[in-house]
Amino acid sequence: MTTRPKRRAHGVGAGAAALAAAALAILSLPGGSAFAQSSAGSTPPPAWQNPNIGVVVDMVVDAHDAEGAGAWRTGGINMRAMELELSSNIDPHASLKANVFVSPEGAELHELYAMFPSLPGGLEAKAGQMLANFGRWSRFHPHATPFASEPRLLHEYAGGGLLMTGAELNWLLPLPYFVQGSFGLYNTITGHSHDPDPAAEGAADPLSPAGIAAEEGCVSHGDHYDCADGIYYDEDLLALRGLDGLDPKTRFTNRRADELAFGGRVNSTVEFGLDWSMDFGVSGLYQPGYKRSQRLDGIRYSKALAGLDATVFWHPLTRNKYRGLDFGVELLANREGYETVVSPTVTREEYLTRGGAFGHVRYRHDETWHVGAFGEAFQARTGDAFLKRRGGIFATCNITHYQYLRLEYSRYDHADNVRPINRVALQYDAVIGYHTHGVQR
Amino acid sequence: MKQTKNPVWSGSKATARAAAVALVAVMTIGGAFAAKLNVVASIPDLGDMAREIGGERVRVDVLATGREDFHAVPARPSYLPRLNRADLLLNLGLDAEHAWLPALAAEARNAKIREGGPGWVETYPGIRVLDVPARLDRSEGEQHPRGNPHYNVGPDNGKPMARNIAEAFAKADPDGAGYYAARRDAYLARLEKLEDELRARGAPLRGLHIVSHHPDVSYLAAFYGMVVEGSIEPKPGVTPSAGSLQTLTNAARGRGVRLVLHNQAQNPRLPEKVAAEIGATRVEFLNMASAEGEARTWIGLQRENLRRLLAAFEAANKSGKP
Numbered sequence: 001m002t003t004r005p006k007r008r009a010h011g012v013g014a015g016a017a018a019l020a021a022a023a024l025a026i027l028s029l030p031g032g033s034a035f036a037q038s039s040a041g042s043t044p045p046p047a048w049q050n051p052n053i054g055v056v057v058d059m060v061v062d063a064h065d066a067e068g069a070g071a072w073r074t075g076g077i078n079m080r081a082m083e084l085e086l087s088s089n090i091d092p093h094a095s096l097k098a099n100v101f102v103s104p105e106g107a108e109l110h111e112l113y114a115m116f117p118s119l120p121g122g123l124e125a126k127a128g129q130m131l132a133n134f135g136r137w138s139r140f141h142p143h144a145t146p147f148a149s150e151p152r153l154l155h156e157y158a159g160g161g162l163l164m165t166g167a168e169l170n171w172l173l174p175l176p177y178f179v180q181g182s183f184g185l186y187n188t189i190t191g192h193s194h195d196p197d198p199a200a201e202g203a204a205d206p207l208s209p210a211g212i213a214a215e216e217g218c219v220s221h222g223d224h225y226d227c228a229d230g231i232y233y234d235e236d237l238l239a240l241r242g243l244d245g246l247d248p249k250t251r252f253t254n255r256r257a258d259e260l261a262f263g264g265r266v267n268s269t270v271e272f273g274l275d276w277s278m279d280f281g282v283s284g285l286y287q288p289g290y291k292r293s294q295r296l297d298g299i300r301y302s303k304a305l306a307g308l309d310a311t312v313f314w315h316p317l318t319r320n321k322y323r324g325l326d327f328g329v330e331l332l333a334n335r336e337g338y339e340t341v342v343s344p345t346v347t348r349e350e351y352l353t354r355g356g357a358f359g360h361v362r363y364r365h366d367e368t369w370h371v372g373a374f375g376e377a378f379q380a381r382t383g384d385a386f387l388k389r390r391g392g393i394f395a396t397c398n399i400t401h402y403q404y405l406r407l408e409y410s411r412y413d414h415a416d417n418v419r420p421i422n423r424v425a426l427q428y429d430a431v432i433g434y435h436t437h438g439v440q441r
Numbered sequence: 442m443k444q445t446k447n448p449v450w451s452g453s454k455a456t457a458r459a460a461a462v463a464l465v466a467v468m469t470i471g472g473a474f475a476a477k478l479n480v481v482a483s484i485p486d487l488g489d490m491a492r493e494i495g496g497e498r499v500r501v502d503v504l505a506t507g508r509e510d511f512h513a514v515p516a517r518p519s520y521l522p523r524l525n526r527a528d529l530l531l532n533l534g535l536d537a538e539h540a541w542l543p544a545l546a547a548e549a550r551n552a553k554i555r556e557g558g559p560g561w562v563e564t565y566p567g568i569r570v571l572d573v574p575a576r577l578d579r580s581e582g583e584q585h586p587r588g589n590p591h592y593n594v595g596p597d598n599g600k601p602m603a604r605n606i607a608e609a610f611a612k613a614d615p616d617g618a619g620y621y622a623a624r625r626d627a628y629l630a631r632l633e634k635l636e637d638e639l640r641a642r643g644a645p646l647r648g649l650h651i652v653s654h655h656p657d658v659s660y661l662a663a664f665y666g667m668v669v670e671g672s673i674e675p676k677p678g679v680t681p682s683a684g685s686l687q688t689l690t691n692a693a694r695g696r697g698v699r700l701v702l703h704n705q706a707q708n709p710r711l712p713e714k715v716a717a718e719i720g721a722t723r724v725e726f727l728n729m730a731s732a733e734g735e736a737r738t739w740i741g742l743q744r745e746n747l748r749r750l751l752a753a754f755e756a757a758n759k760s761g762k763p
Contacts, residue, residue, distance in 0.1 A: 092552070117547055117548065117550065117552075117555070118550050118551060118552035118555070119550070122525060122550045123550065124548070124550055172521060172522065172525055172549075172550050174525075175522060176522060177519060177522060178518040178519050178521050178522055180518075180521075267518075268518075269517065269518040269519055271517070271519055274506060274508070277517060277519075279518065313515075315515040317506055317508040317509045317515070317706075318508040318509070318705060318706055319706065319708065320509055320510065320513060320514075320515055320706065321510045321512075321513050321706055321707070322707075322708050366708065367680055367708075368680060400583070400678070400679055400680065401583050401678060402579065402583065432579070436544055438544045438547070438548055439516045439518060439521070439544050439545055439548055441515070441516060441517075
């Protein structure tokens with residue numbers, strides 16, 4: 001890698017690593033108190049004051065032919081996530097959840113939020129950094145989806161799952177059936193990914209951030225790249241080649257109120273008899289000042305994301321442990337402003353509205369085997385509205401409830417006049433300790 | 442001076458009168474509802490006992506239908522509004538419902554019924570818990586870290602369950618303490634008779650060697666004096682391997698196992714195969730009360746399970762199986 005100024009230390013890496021080490025050290029201390037009683041009414045467990053601890057390992061080995069037909073390449077074992085999760089009640093009113101991702105590049109704070117689960121009037125509040133309550137798949141941890149790869153639809157329009165800092169208020173409406181409304185206020189719209197995209201790395205324009213990142217051996221990680229000597233953003237990579245990004249910039253501090261993002265979601269469920277049900281929801285996110293012009297003061301460009309999702313579940317109650325089916329579709333639309341330089345003194349703002357859909361089906365044949373397929377089609381976020389298409393099949397072997405192996409094949413038609421990329425991925429996941437995704441299904 | 446009737450005022454008065462009547466009606470209906478204790482039960486067994494003990498002072502809602510594996514009831518969002526209104530959440534405890542109920546209770550926006558809250562009521566205290574693991578480690582399986590939670594199928598466990606429910610009702614509704622105590626005592630007397638009846642009718646099962654799919658028959662076997670020779674699952678919740686099945690069938694043949702039991706939510710294919718290999722009879726029992734038929738009540742569940750065991754035992758005898 002060429003020498004470059006180290007513009008930033010690794011985000012929260014060093015701090016989070018220290019936090020994780022400190023947390024582990026504290027957790028290893030014996031707890032206990034004479035007055036505490038376990039729920040069994042016997043002696044208190046020795047670590048009763050400790051938080052719940054869980055570790056999830058998510059590894060993927062993949063091979064793809066992004067460099068040409070028959071030229072299969074692999075990145076080796078990708079430790080997508082070693083997720084250390086700590087959670088506990090703070091007091092009778094609130095709980096805290098922290099999620100630290102550890103990878104060969106360092107540690108990164110993934111989620112850290114306080115939750116107030118029982119506010120009056122059916123309200124629940126969350127504040128901190130969290131996977132935002134938007135759409136269906138954006139809220140899933142990578143190890144919890146039924147497929148190995150992340151939907152490229154989310155990569156295209158949001159940079160991955162919407163991991164955002166802010167506050168959310170969720171309201172369970174006082175109705176006899178389930179309807180939940182959410183409102184969130186966030187620093188900015190930002191996504192997060194743990195699934196490097198061979199299409200972005202292998203076939204990107206060598207003078208684009210993705211192309212430069214591929215040449216430099218950097219790994220895409222949400223809105224930035226993890227490189228050997230730290231985090232690099234698009235403009236950092238472009239600067240390495242003496243280039244100036246034409247896009248206005250999305251990162252800034254000391255925000256104005258109109259540079260914050262806000263959004264919401266309304267979701268519900270309907271049941272058709274005992275075995276069939278459907279979850280559905282509508283989501284929206286809007287940030288008036290998503291980007292600032294780098295050339296003209298006071299010019300801002302907005303971004304809006306809108307989503308619609310529905311998932312049907314067949315859980316035959318008598319056989320729910322070993323038989324099941326779910327299928328669904330998520331529609332996503334993105335409207336975003338861009339700055340076009342007409343002349344050295346004239347710029348033109350342009351708004352592009354693009355959209356697409358992701359669908360999946362999964363069948364659970366028995367306690368061990370799940371099989372399924374997915375497909376997605378969406379327009380390119382920028383430039384020509386090329387329709388990107390991807391489809392795949394997967395089979396999961398649940399060795400036990402706590403570990404699985406998954407084999408996935410996908411084919412991705414990601415750019416005009418470029419042959420589609422075939423990819424085979426083998427995923428291994430295991431969990432130890434305490435780990436829960438609430439009522440997510 | 443003749444007063445003219447102001448049509449507007451007259452209309453307003455009529456509206457006000459109607460509103461007052463509606464308000465009184467709402468308050469009356471609301472008051473009637475408010476007077477009742479809202480009880481949600483995780484499984485039908487506890488719902489039935491809650492109705493027996495709570496009578497007219499409680500409104501009972503049951504989450505599981507009785508068809509499911511109660512370790513893995515699908516956690517539907519529709520449960521949340523029901524839990525949101527609950528004063529008490531009755532559950533078996535001992536981590537029986539750990540995979541779904543605590544998460545639902547945590548998201549129901551109801552501090553009363555969250556795990557450890559005043560309305561979270563586990564019904565196992567007073568029961569002699571069987572199969573308590575000597576070592577807590579996931580290598581021992583996934584589901585019974587605090588001992589076997591399937592005590593609801595043990596006919597002699599009904600009394601402590603009923604006492605715990607009555608105690609929780611009296612605590613949540615002190616005005617009804619006497620009412621609950623009287624109904625509890627009447628129910629306990631019925632359970633006493635039931636135990637005697639089942640012991641007498643189930644005498645032929647004493648000493649019978651059995652195998653189960655999941656370790657959920659310990660309390661049932663203990664009551665009838667049956668001998669559990671093992672489980673198809675090598676550890677709770679762990680799918681058997683070919684090797685573990687071979688070990689089980691070899692041991693079962695040597696010990697004269699007559700019945701292979703599995704519950705209503707398990708795939709009968711494997712128990713059928715094991716039963717065929719060892720020359721035993723497969724029998725499906727119910728590990729919780731069901732939504733319909735004889736086993737709608739907890740007492741009915743006990744009778745139905747005995748009926749199925751005796752029928753399978755007789756069938757095994759007639760078929761000449763060892």
